[in-house]
Amino acid sequence: MRMSEPTGGARSRPGPAGEHFVVVFAGFHRPWATWIGHRLESHGHRVTLHRWDPRREVPLESALGDLLMASGRLLLVLSDWFFQLGPRRDGEWSEALRGIVAANSERFAAVSLTNRALLPATAVLEPVDLYGIGSQEAERRLLGRLGLPPGPPRRSIPAGPGSRYPGDPPAVWGEVPRRDARFTGRDDLLNQLQEQLTDAEQGTAVCALLGMSGIGKTQLAAEYAHRFSSDYDVIWWVNSDMRGTQRERLGELAAELGLGSGSEPGERIRAVREALRRGDPYGRWLLIFDGWDDIDGAGELLPEGPGHVLITSRNRSWTTQGATPLEVPGFQRHESTGYLMRRAPRITADEATEVAAELGDIPLALVQAAAWLGESDMEVADYLRMVRDGELSGLADQGDFDGVPRSSLTSWSILINRLRETQPHAVELLTLCTSFAPGRIPIGLVRHLPPAELPESLSWLATDLPSWTRALDSLVNYSVFTRDIRGTVPGEPGPEQESVRMHRLVHDIVARLTSPEERAEHRRIVRRMLAAADPGNPQDTRLWPRYAELLPHLEPSGALGSHDERVQETVLNCLHYCHRSGEFRTGIELAEQVRARWTELFPPEHPRMLDLTVRQGNILRSYGVFRAAYEIDRDMLERLRASTPAGPRPGGGTVLMTATSCLAADQRYLGQYTEALQLQREVLNTARELLGPDDYFTLNAHHNLGVCLRLLGRYAEAYDTDLENLRRRESLLRTRHAATLVSGISCARDLRLMGRYRDALARQELGMRMHLQVLGPQHPQTLRAHHNLVLCERRAGGFQDVGAAMASLLEQMEQVHGRGHYATIGLVVDYGNHAREHGDLGHARDLIAEGEAGFRALLGPAHPVTTGMLTNTGLVLQASGERAEALTMFESAYAGLSATLGPEHPWVLGCALNAAAGRNFNGRLDAALELSRDTLRRARHVLGEDHPLTLSCEVALAADLRALREHEEASKVEQDALQRLTRTLGAQHPHALSARQRTRPYWDFEPYLG
Incomplete structure (x- = not known):
């Protein structure tokens, strides 16, 4: 099939011998022309597609006469649009049809794509109607009109771009704006865009339409989606003027693709990107990001794979993200x-x-x-x-x-x-919209307000439906608005669901033409609308699309600085939504804006400021910005303590308790474990006193106490604490409650750290099954359970495919959290330790280096986790034969953790075990023996005689004794260690087997932040 372009090049493909047809069409109907070409080729004919749009100054008879210069028969694709080319008067069309077309009627034929009457003179073309029928009937009528024999195709044409019947939509159609029936020109630009996307290398087909406001970028992108829809199986439109709504919308594609992802936008986005990268379930996809001007973090959203990405933007820096720019000029x-x-x-x-x-x-x-x-x-x-x-x-x-x-x-x-x-009502509605953000405006929300909450002059918005309809229709007719298809319920388009789209330039112009008094009144109305639309439960994932819809309009409506308590609650709920949904960057920006406004409204110790600080701290902590969370929480607690008088005060205790709990959480993440434990005990005691032992907050405080004990290496105490809390949660909540499942993870982790590997594995296997049933495979908590399960399997021994399980889990972690999140970095480190243990030193070196750099950037160089990472680096160096360099790492980790955690923390004991080995391997035998004796003594005191780490210290001591020819003592120590290892872990456990083979034991550091 050959594509003839009057203004730019031709595309050809050799066809079989047969009759030649020239399909003449307006660019608007390219999908139909392409499908007709495919069907005629399948029946053994040659086809040329000719996009036809003669300039108005060229006489129509001359333009039609030029068509006759082509060989073959001319098939005109008629529609309302075809007869608007130029445009030309009906009389000119009728004259040409009765003249040159009638005189060459044997050369002309036509199909009709409209359900309206054509010009009477088109009878000479004998057009066959293809409007509103299925593909088989359309093909039958097409062949019949051309006098071609019916029947099955003579040759098989592979399904490809443009081969789908235009009446059959793509499998996934993502709310692309309605097609503009008045769309004009741009044919060359559209074809250039298609060529750039089609000709790009796989994985790099990203094109950015660039230009100033009002130049038509969005309309061009929408027309491309409609005109080339038969080239794709998935077309998904993402409004990108706000990061939060952009991510929510992109994440919604997960359900359309049938992906088993969770509810968090980040989790769903990563599942979507992976499906698009694989081309499964669809390889022919088009994503359109409309109005994407802020390119910060674009790499987290841009997909790769066999499909195409189209971006509209005013930002000319998209080339730095690998996009091909295409300038959108004004009309010719x-x-x-x-x-x-x-x-x-x-x-x-x-x-x-x-x-x-x-x-x-x-x-x-x-x-x-x-x-x-x-x-x-x-x-x-x-x-x-x-x-x-x-x-x-x-x-x-x-x-x-x-x-x-x-x-x-x-x-x-x-x-x-x-x-x-x-039309004053139309202008009132229009100016009301300027108190929303530009783009999509859920204007129908105003009709949810009671008339009493509207000023008398605007009460018609809620009570006078005919006036509402006339005003909205008028603004649409004057092209001030376009109706937004997401704002209506299919088959039931009520005014309460009405949404419109307002161009940012129009929004700016109307806002500047609005008086300050009107502006203030309208902003008050919009704030009330937003509060009335707040579902009131940001923890319910089903309500997250509504919160994503409200977010963009908080700032322009003045909601961030509102004195209205209902509006303030809505702002806090939107922040809570950002935290729960994983929209951390959006939440951080919003929280900073709110703090700037509320600092002027409230004293620092006001309950609203506490609520804000709690939500802001949660978001910062979840995003890994621990120091900033600590600063705002510490400042809040200091102010509350200074302003709270001695003795009981109604409500004061719970306020202080909440603030103290937040600071304790920050201290845990910052490595201030002793200080965190002290504060957490204070929180728990206060919660028991004020709320009782069975309150949800008290149970959380009990859980956090267990975390503090675990971070301090007090594993048995942590287990007793966690087990008590697990039993209480099972009784008061339910076995399948998410908080109960968290307690199950904690108990399994405690058991593993206590050296009770088989018990830990049995508990975590059950917990993992429960997580899959209750929360699904991609939920962050499920991934945490899976991570602990893999570590339990590794420590228990006998599981042959831990490496493959870790690789698969790392892929899921990256999809949900991103590569730089602390949970992902922790798994990277554990995977690196496993790779080193199994001889894959190159991979291990890369993973451990990535983990060390990640934690250093996230936590700083002096954090216990960052310091502990040095011992993992040392193990890789030692396995590679770089023993002197490894010893330096071991000694640095040992000295650093001893200074911050004290000599008896299990992490310190593990570093000492590695440092003793390093001394031995570097010929410092006396120093190795001295350290091994001291480490074994401390391990027995802290962990008990039968803990696997204690027994590893005993095996190491035996090796150091042998190195100094103290054979009698070495034999006695070794025999005791072997007996205890066999009794504790089993004769076939890798630790026992290695000890019998006299392989020097080591300890690898598992980073844990709580």
Whole structure:
């Protein structure tokens, strides 16, 4: 099939011998032309596709005569759009059809794609109707019209771009904006865009449509999606002007692809990206990110794989992200005049040319001008005179309009002020929308408000449905708004679900034409709307799309600085949503904005400030910004303590308790384990006193106490604490409650750290099954349970495929958390230790280096976890034969952790075990023996005589004694260790086998932050 382009190159593919057909179509109907070509080729014919859009100044008979120069028969794809090419008057079409077409009727045939009556003169073409029928009937009618024999195809044409029947939509259609029936021109630009995407190497097909506001980037992207829809199985539109709504929308694709992901946007996004990368279940996909100007963190969202990505943006830095830029210019003059004449048929070609020149061929300005001239009876001369005289030209003097000409701004001013005179309700609705953010506006929410909450002048918004409908229809007709398809329920489009889209430039212009008094009143209304729309439960994942919808409008409505308690609660709920949904970056930015406003409203110790601090700290901590969380929590606690008088005060105890709990959490993550334990005991005692032992907060405080004990290496105490809390949660909540499952993980971790490997594995296997049933495989808590299960299997021995399990889990962790999250980094380290243990030193070196660098960047160089990582680096160096360098790492880890955690912490004992080995391997035998004796003594005191780490210290001591020829003592020590290892772990456990083979034991560091 050959594609003929009048203004740019040709594409050809050799076809079989047979009759030759030239399919002539308007660019708007490319999918139909392509499908017709595929079907004719399958029946053994040659096809040329010819996009036809002759300039208006070329006589129609001449343009049709040029078509006759091609060999073969001409098949015209007729529609309303086809007869608007130019545009041309009906009389010119009728004359040409009765003239040159009738004279060459044997060369012409036609299909019709409209359900409206065509011009009577089209009877000469004998068009066959393909509108609203299935593919088989359409093919039968097509062949019949061309006089071709029916029957099965003569040759098989592989399914490919454009081969799908246009009446069959893609398998996944992601709410692309409605197709603009008045879309004009841009054919060459659309074809260039398709070539860039199609010709790009797989995995790099990203194109950014760049240009100023109002130039038509969004309309171009929407038209591309419709025009080339038959090239794709998945087309998904993502509004990207706000990061939170962008991520929520992209994550929604997971369900459409049938992916078994969880509810958090981050988790779903990573599942989507992985499915797109694999091309499973669909390899032909198109993602459109509309209005993506902030490219920070774009790499976390941009997918790779066999599909295509299209971005619209004003940011010209997309090349740094690997996108191919495509500049979107203004209309060409013939496109401008053609659009104006189609939208406002009463104006002449000369008048259209004059208007287009005055407005600089900017599409958005032309849309407004065409709507005004088409809907009103104003003469073009009067319209141009007002534009040139600069009515309300002061608007342009305010600047910051992204290069939009003064004439365009004046044109908008004219429209809005004329509407103010003739349709005041429309302007009231329009100005109300400027108190939302530009883009998608859920305007129907206003009809949820009781009329009493609206000023008398605006009560009609909630009570007068006919006025509401007229106002909205008028604004749509004048192209001020477009209706948003997400805002209505299919088959039941009620006004309460109404949403519109408002261009940022129009939003800015209308806002500047609104009086401060109106603006203040409308912002109050929108704030009440947002509060009324708040579902009130940000923990319910089913309600997250609503919170994502509210987020963009908090700041423009003034909600962040509102004195209204309901609005303040909505702001806090949106912050809670950001935390629960994993939208940490959005939450951090929002929390900073709220703090700046609330600092002016409330004293630092006010309960609202405490609520804000708790939510802000939770978000910062979850994102890994531990120091910032600590600073705001410490400041809050100090202020509360200073302002709280001695003795009981109603509510004061719970406020202090909450603030203390937050600071204790920060201290745990910052490595201040002793201080955290002290504060956590205080929190737990206060919770028991004020709330009772069975309150949910008390149970959480009990759980956090166990975390503190575990971080301090007091594993038996942690286990007793966690086991008691597990039993209480099972009784008070339920066995399948998420908090109960967390306690199960803690108990299994305690058992593993106590050396009770088989007990730990049995408990965690059951816990893992429960997590899969209750929370699903991709939930962050399930991944935490899975991580602990893999470590239990590794320590228990006998599990042959721990490495494969770790690799698979790491892939899931990266999808859910990202590579730089502390949970993922911890698994990277454990995987590296396993790789080293099994001889894959290259992989181990890379993973351990990544983990060490990650924790150093996240926690700083002096954190216990960062220090402990040095011993893992040393083990890799030692396995590689770099013994002197390894000893340096071992000694640094040992000295550093001894200074911060004390000599008896299990982490310190493990580092001492490795340091003694390093001394031995470097010939420092006396120093090795001395350290081994001391380490064994401390291990027996801290962990007990039968703990695996204690027994490893005993095996190491025997090796150091042998090295100094103390054979009698070495034999006695070794025999005792072997007996205890066999009794404790079993004769076939890897530790016991290694001890019998006299392999020097080691200890690898498992990073844990709590």
